Amino acid sequence: MAGRLPIPAAAPVRSLKMMFPDGVIRTCSRSENADVFRHAMGGYGLFGVILELELDMVPNMRLEPRFEPVAGRQLGQRFAETLAADRSVEMAYGRLDVSIDNFFNDGLLITFRPTEDQSDLPAAEGSGIVSAISAKIFRMQTESERSKQFRWWTEETLGPSFTGVTTRNNLMNEPVITLDDGDPSRTDILHEYFVPPDRFADFVEACRAVIPASYQQLLNVTVRYVAADTESVLAYAPEPRIASVMVLAGNEPTRRGRHAAHDASADRARAGDRRLLLPAVPAACVARSADAKLSARRRLRRLQAQPRSPADLSQSDVGPLFQQAVRTP
Incomplete structure (x- = not known):
């Protein structure tokens, strides 16, 4: 979910502490070790381990939701147009229907605007029984088209009827346990694709x-807006992007199909812009041999150990090596 729209992803970061491969810890910001700071923002962990972050905060406020049904193909463009036309939008996200019979045909844009009454804001509360019910519905979708259809009905029809005024802190207080299926034999996969708004229809x-x-069990798509980031060297969004976060239920029988789907969708997405794709979980990457992965990691370490400024490390140097280094056999 996006907040204080629209701002670049790196904008709220004031400074960070990073441990480099030689064990040295440095503070990096826009005024101190600025080159390292620009590389660390969106840097995939290539240049060191971030130990601490100092972030800007935004005030809590009371917000009122609005739900707008949108055709799936039009969701990205509509998202961008809404934010450009209405600066009162404080938070926003989108959803897409993942049921096979209606796959990505329907979308939903949810926006939040401040209410007139901002007095006596309550403390953040957990969603309690709602989280428990949501977790059950979320997991019922695996191998069940009826459950996918039911969840979309709760999002599109039930949600607008029962979701009222809330606060920013409440919206951000959703527990991660909602997504956990409690099955240690399964590993969910997270993909995130960054697409220009005017190409979102092609992406759909x-x-x-x-x-x-590919017979994948896609459980959820959350769509968010990412403003242009002209500061980070390895920016996810050098221009405004619509980011689609996809959660797939992982299991061994569908692993090969998952890799094939990732390959095909990545190839199509990259046709006009090579920064459209971010595999947010390395395990989702395409299968490669362990030898190739280890070799790439060794070359990355040698590259990082060379006595030169991070500003000298171009995306062409580290990009292909990183992609090989994180791929699982």
Whole structure:
């Protein structure tokens, strides 16, 4: 979910402490070790381990939601147009229907605006029984089209009827346990794709062609807006992007199909912009041999150990090595 829209992803970071490969810890900010700071923002952990972050905070406030049904192909463009036209939007996100019969045909744009009454804001509360019910519905979707259809009905029809005024802190207080299925034999996979708003329709069509045919259990898509980041060297969004976060239920029988789907959707997404794709979990990457992965890691370490400024490390140097280093056999 996005807040204080629109701002670049790196904008709230004031400074960070990073441990480098030689064990030295340095403070980096826009005024101190600025080159390292620019590389660390969105740097995939290539240049060191971030130990601490100092972030800007935004005030809590009372917010009122609005739910707007949108055709799946139009969701990205509509998202960008809404934020450009209405600066009162404080938080926003989108959803797409993942049921096979209606795959990505329907979307939902949810926006939050401040209410007039901002007095006596309550403390953040957990969603309690709602989280428990949501977790059950979320996990019922695996191998169940009826459950996917039911969840979309709760999002599109039930949600607008029962979701009222809330606060920013409450919205951000959703426990991660909601997504946990409690099964140690399964590993969920998270993909995130960064697509220009005017190409979102093409992205939706590519997903329709690839994902259902690969027999993947796509459980959820959350869509968010990412403002242009002109500060980070390895920026996810050098221009405004619509980011689609996909959660797939992982299991061994579908592993090969998952890799094939990732390959095909990545190839289509990269057709016009090589920064469209971020595999947010390395395990989701395409299978490669262990030898190739270890070799890439060794070359990355040698590259990081060379006595030169991070500003000298170009994306062409580290990008291909990083992609090989994180891929699982």
